[in-house]
Every structure is written in C-alpha cells, then in structure tokens.
Amino acid sequence: MISSTQVVTLARRPRGPLRAGDLAITDQALPPLRPGDVLVRNTWLSVDPSIRIRLAETTPDGYLPPFALGEPLAGLALGVVVDSRSPEFAVGQHVSHLCGFREHAVVRADGATLGGYGGLSVVDTLDHPPQWFLGPLGSSGLTAYAGVHAVLDVKHTDTVWVSAAAGAVGGLVAQLSRLRGATVVGSAGSPAKVEYLRERLGLDAAFDHRRSPLTDRLAETVPAGITAYFDSVGGDHLEAALDAMNPGGRVAVCGAIAAYDAETPPPGPRNLFQLVSKSITVQGYRAGSYNDLLPAMQREIGEHLAQGRMHYEETVFDGLESAPAALAAMLEGLTTGKTLVRLDENRS
Numbered sequence: 393m394i395s396s397t398q399v400v401t402l403a404r405r406p407r408g409p410l411r412a413g414d415l416a417i418t419d420q421a422l423p424p425l426r427p428g429d430v431l432v433r434n435t436w437l438s439v440d441p442s443i444r445i446r447l448a449e450t451t452p453d454g455y456l457p458p459f460a461l462g463e464p465l466a467g468l469a470l471g472v473v474v475d476s477r478s479p480e481f482a483v484g485q486h487v488s489h490l491c492g493f494r495e496h497a498v499v500r501a502d503g504a505t506l507g508g509y510g511g512l513s514v515v516d517t518l519d520h521p522p523q524w525f526l527g528p529l530g531s532s533g534l535t536a537y538a539g540v541h542a543v544l545d546v547k548h549t550d551t552v553w554v555s556a557a558a559g560a561v562g563g564l565v566a567q568l569s570r571l572r573g574a575t576v577v578g579s580a581g582s583p584a585k586v587e588y589l590r591e592r593l594g595l596d597a598a599f600d601h602r603r604s605p606l607t608d609r610l611a612e613t614v615p616a617g618i619t620a621y622f623d624s625v626g627g628d629h630l631e632a633a634l635d636a637m638n639p640g641g642r643v644a645v646c647g648a649i650a651a652y653d654a655e656t657p658p659p660g661p662r663n664l665f666q667l668v669s670k671s672i673t674v675q676g677y678r679a680g681s682y683n684d685l686l687p688a689m690q691r692e693i694g695e696h697l698a699q700g701r702m703h704y705e706e707t708v709f710d711g712l713e714s715a716p717a718a719l720a721a722m723l724e725g726l727t728t729g730k731t732l733v734r735l736d737e738n739r740s
C-alpha cells in the first residue's frame with residue numbers, strides 16, 4: 393500500500409478574494425487501513441463555492457466547521473477503489489465521497505456526509521461520463537432538482553429569474569425550469585456568458601449582472617416582473633428580486649456567493665417589507681435534505697442529457713496542483729458550467 397499522498401491544504405486564511413497562494417500542495421502520510429476503511433485513488437475533484445465558506449475563521453451556525461490552518465481541504469470527489477477493508481466496497485469500483493482535494497484518500501465506508509449527501513457510494517459509470525456524478529447527476533444536479541421541483545415547484549405559468557445561471561447549479565435550474573414550460577431569465581457576469589445563456593441554454597432572456605443597477609436590468613428584461621427567483625448570490629440580487637416579484641411569488645435561497653469572498657458582508661436587502669406587502673415566500677435549503685430525490689433526479693436529468701434536451705458544460709483543470717487556481721477562478725466567475733479538477737488516470 394502507498395504510504396503518502398499529495399493534498400491541498402489551507403496555507404493562510406484569505407482576506408477578500410481567494411488567491412491561489414492561500415492554498416498549498418503538501419505531502420501527507422496515509423494511515424494504515426482499519427476495518428471499515430477504503431483506499432481510493434481520486435480521479436475527479438469537484439470545485440465548489442462552499443469550500444470558500446470553510447476557509448474563514450468561523451462558519452455560519454448550522455454549517456460545516458472551518459478548515460484549520462495546515463489542514464487538507466475536503467470536498468466532493470470521484471475515484472477508484474484501490475484497497476478495501478469494507479465488505480461493501482471492492483477494488484476497481486468507481487465511488488463518490490467527500491475526501492477530495494487530494495490524490496489518494498482513506499475513506500470510512502460509513503463516514504460523515506454533507507448534511508445527508510456525499511457519503512461513500514458506488515457510482516455506475518457505464519451509461520454516463522464519470523464526472524457527471526459530481527455535476528448534473530451529483531450534488532449540483534440534486535441541488536438544482538430540489539430547488540425546481542420541491543422548493544419552488546416551478547410551473548409553466550411562472551416567470552423565473554435564475555442568478556449565477558451560467559454556473560453548475562444555476563445552469564441546471566434554468567434548463568429544468570424551461571423544460572417545465574416556465575419563462576426563464578438568467579443572469580451571469582459577462583457578455584460571453586449572457587450569449588451562452590441565450591444560445592446554448594435556450595433561455596428566454598439573459599442579462600449581465602455586472603451592469604448594475606440590477607433592478608433596472610430586471611425591469612428592462614422582464615417588464616411584467618417575475619413569479620419565482622432562484623438565489624445563489626444574496627445581497628443586491630435578492631433585493632432586486634423582491635423589487636421585481638409579483639404578489640405571491642416564491643424565492644429559493646440556495647447560496648449567498650456575494651458574501652463568501654467579502655471582507656465585510658454585503659448589505660442585506662433593504663426592501664424586506666415587500667415580503668409582507670407582496671406575500672412572498674422565501675425558503676432556504678440544503679441539497680442533503682432532499683436525498684430521497686436522488687434516484688428520480690439522476691433518471692430525469694440523465695434522460696434529458698442523453699436525448700439532447702439539456703446541455704452540460706464543464707470547465708476542467710488538470711492535476712492537483714491546479715486545484716487552488718481552479719477554486720479562485722470559479723469564485724471570480726472565470727469558469728462556465730461545472731468546475732472540475734481532473735487527476736491523471738495513469739497513476740497507480
């Protein structure tokens with residue numbers, strides 16, 4: 393058995409936007425396998441905004457704890473079992489788990505989950521490319537599917553605004569809503585992304601959120617207002633959504649990425665009374681609470697992708713050494729679709 397592996401660690405806590413140098417690549421000893429342990433050679437790493445939340449000194453109540461200085465980061469990953477002390481996992485199986493940001497990982501067969509999602513599990517890579525199980529058939533897919541089907545319950549009569557719509561979750565939310573017959577408006581952070589939303593994802597309208605004020609952009613794009621908003625951003629986006637919302641509208645709060653890199657939190661919406669005056673429902677949620685939807689989500693999104701009704705986009709970085717830059721680029725808005733790190737499949 394190999395005795396050590398390369399890992400990405402927290403070198404210093406970022407102040408403001410993450411810089412690749414805030415993270416380091418180091419060698420770490422691998423513990424001997426105990427009963428219930430599985431040794432996995434990672435092949436794909438998921439690059440998620442939630443990692444940035446855990447680089448701060450403290451994390452919000454109810455969330456995962458911060459990473460300690462020098463501690464390896466952890467995130468969703470795919471890999472191949474190379475040794476196993478668990479009867480449930482055999483050498484050669486493809487698995488997903490939560491010990492990403494390293495080349496090899498010793499994973500507990502019954503280990504911790506992300507609020508219910510992400511425990512060690514076998515993935516069937518026969519019908520789909522393996523990395524889809526980190527994106528549209530994995531955590532991003534479950535988050536989007538839960539948001540559209542369970543939280544917003546999007547209908548054909550809806551006009552839905554999807555923020556961060558050129559990203560992993562937002563792109564799926566926008567397309568699932570379109571497939572439900574809704575009118576879908578997406579926002580993203582560059583003219584190229586706006587074109588991608590219109591041309592590749594087939595949205596009804598799209599606009600650049602960096603051309604503020606957002607309230608004016610929304611009023612221009614959807615003069616009749618919106619009936620549902622999918623929020624990945626918080627701050628000014630949530631405020632603009634309340635201004636544009638029709639009475640009885642719904643908001644799904646999935647994330648608040650505008651705050652993750654900020655040294656001081658961005659101001660909250662100043663127009664919260666509109667929740668009262670327009671009888672707006674706001675629901676925050678975590679994908680792990682909707683694990684029961686995973687089989688239906690994989691079947692439905694898998695079919696949409698296979699039959700060309702949905703488009704999947706990914707931005708891939710190669711090698712563990714690229715992981716810090718991948719995380720910084722995703723947070724800065726320089727990637728489109730699902731951001732991934734691919735590890736060399738020819739390693740032992």
Ligand SMILES: NC(=O)c1ccc[n+]([C@@H]2O[C@H](COP(=O)([O-])OP(=O)(O)OC[C@H]3O[C@@H](n4cnc5c(N)ncnc54)[C@H](OP(=O)(O)O)[C@@H]3O)[C@@H](O)[C@H]2O)c1
Nearest residue numbers: 441535559560561580581624646647648649650678679725
């Ligand atoms: N609730 C859950 O269980 C759950 C699970 C997964 C993810 N999430 C949340 O879902 C959101 C999207 O995650 P993802 O994995 O799909 O990431 P992603 O959208 O692929 O990447 C993040 C994108 O956010 C946009 N962004 C960054 N800063 C922004 C700002 N200040 N204002 C507006 N947009 C900004 C950037 O795109 P632009 O170029 O368009 O600005 C960037 O590409 C995040 O908030 C994440 O925390 C929640």
